[in-house]
Amino acid sequence: MSAASGYYIPHEAKWPIVGSVGLFLFFMGFGRLLNGQALGTTTLLIGLAIIVVMMFGWFSLVVKESESGIYNSQVDVSFRMSMMWFIFSEVMFFGAFFGALFYARQFSGPWLSGDGGGGAAMTNAVLWNGFDYTWPNNGPDKIGAGFASNQSFSAMGWFGLPLINTLLLLTSGVTCTIAHHAIKDGNHKKMVRWLAATVALGTVFVFCQAFEYYEAYAHLNLKMTTGIYGSTFFMLTGFHGFHVTMGAVMLFFVMLRGMKKHFTAENHFAFEAAAWYWHFVDVVWLGLFIFVYLI
């Protein structure tokens, strides 16, 4: 047991297999729910509960080990790399949905209205005669009730709630950075205060988003079923909202750990991981604000 052999390898843990069982039940339940089969919701909820228990258990274990000081700098670097690559994978996930938005706006829309050469004009004349493409659009069949025609419809504007949301998230990025500087100075109290502000801003953002959805459904008749516009709008903002929620939960737990003085000026990776994640959802939102709302 020489101190010279500096490798750290964690002991066995039961949490991974618990997580697999949880995800298995979650997916089976979700599938059954979607198909309207028996016990769907129950299975889904049991699976979700197991996943939550697993996350508590696993993270508690890691926090306990970290607090006992058995992690070395190599473990720290592994954690950092993993978080960065995880965020990269998330970027690619959003990339798929942004790609769908760009493709629909730049290619499928114009092609359906006969632009773009090749057989597009013929397709338009035979299948979708008279369809004229503008964005926002719900397709030649005007999919989605009440979304009567492109001209009379006004989609979710950028002014108002979306702009407020942008300001909320940008501000939360600033408060998060202030909290980071606070912990770099070893000031737990200040860190907790500014993290609380960040979590609060994130929470308000999610509520604003929920209210925006309510507005869309109740007054704009803009639904997930409203053609390609509704599809891209709700899937992009919905997945983003989900990620904001996750990020806020992470920051909340980092805040709780801050209250317990878990961090030091040098060693606060959990904070940084959550902060990176938070800035990532921030940047995604800026993309959304520009491409979904603004233009």
Add this chain to the structure above:
Amino acid sequence: MSGYGAHADHDEHDHHGPAPGLKRWLYTTNHKDIGTLYLWFSLSMFFIGGAMALIIRAELFSPGIQIVDPMFFNSMTTMHAIVMIFGLVMPAFVGLANWMIPMMIGAPDMALPRLNNWSFWIMPFAFTILLSTLFMDSGGPAGGWTLYPPLTLQMGDSFAFVIFAIHFMGISSVMGSINIVATIFNMRAPGMTLMKMPLFVWTWLITAFLLIATIPVFAGAVTMLLTDRYFGTSFFSAAGGGDPVMFQHIFWFFGHPEVYILILPAFGIISSIIPTFARKPLFGYDSMVYATASIAFLSFIVWAHHMFTTGMPLAAELFFMFSTMMISVPTGVKVFNWVATMWKGSMTFETPMLFAIGFVIMFTIGGLSGLMLAITPADIQYHDTYFVVAHFHYVLVPGAVYSLLAATYYWIPKWTGNMYDEKLGKIHFWTSTVFVNVLFFPMHFVGLAGMPRRIPDYSLQFADWNAIASIGAFGFGFSQLIFLWVVIKCIRGGKKATDEVWEGSVGLEWTVPSPAPYHTFEEAPPVAVINKNHF
């Protein structure tokens, strides 16, 4: 000294050896245990997916519908692909990565051992979901593994479960890849610089990057399918302003890097084996690394060559044709380097080398038919025919699968401490190689003559070649039982293997005892050892 060093943790039991009983496998954080689990899992999927292939070939033995109904036939072609890609080739490469990468770079284990355990233990659950769809009233997925809408949206209840199984496997792939990248970047022994790493490590690093970049895109694509089906979105419906072809773009943006995910680690394996049995250093190590990176880069800008017949604008057809042809340059570099490594070498032909040479020759056949398919005007003739089936089976079976077999023969003495039965190994190689060509070569002919893929019945003029292909299929399938026998026999005993195992072997894995101890490199190997043991 224990790998835990001064940081002994709270558990009482002895960390030098595995935990007893089933717990060892359920809770393990040991890269060798997890590698073994992956390898057994993929071997079982090899036989399950192979059985599906034999059902397909039995039905296609003669024209007409004899054995299975068309719906089940389609579900077999779909499931065969998903099982072989996501259940055999990918987990088998991950298993090899787990076993070999820490030993090759002088690391005590993977960077994130618990995450590693989770990556594996997702797989059996995900495949339980996937395979359970075969027993549902609606039958399994039958719209092809590419899941093109609108056909795939018309699937029965199994649809949701297939999508979730893909999500589930995707979680495993991304976590496994993140782990591999962190291991390679962070766990190398001092002195193991990037350009001293064995090519298997290099190719896996690049593969892991491809996985992290593309699996989430696939997850996004199948999520859109899910919402189109159950939540009324219009991503892939022209009536709502979307486009079914858009799915193909998103899917193949994942799908093309995916086919390199299935072959790059194979390149790494072959680049390890050929120098050993040619008793010469690998020719052009640096160019191998750069070629691998170039292939990975190109893989992101060639995806629409799978879609030449979808009516893309001419500029896109041309772009994707030329970018695709460009791939043959770095691939040609690799094949050249393998041949140049063998040139004037003192070659011996043990089973791993036979499979490696078989790989080089037959993978090249698949590569050349790929070049034919890249030519847009020609592809319009070949598209969705058996020529395409012949092409990708040549790169995947005597390509990827041969590399897996070669890797097993090459490293199994290190894993078990025993030499495998060389005579049986050679029999396995020759039966496999004869039958795999009987199986797939005639598909070129029926394909060029116009036989469409994914159809349970066919025109009479294709009957002879199909009968021959089916004979090859059963021959190849049963040949793999020899492999199972060799593996089991080798685990149970045999001639003791030396540490080096092979006369010309180079690499850190050959400096540790055979079988490799449960924990290797609890202390980093000395720099001198690293400098002596790299290409």
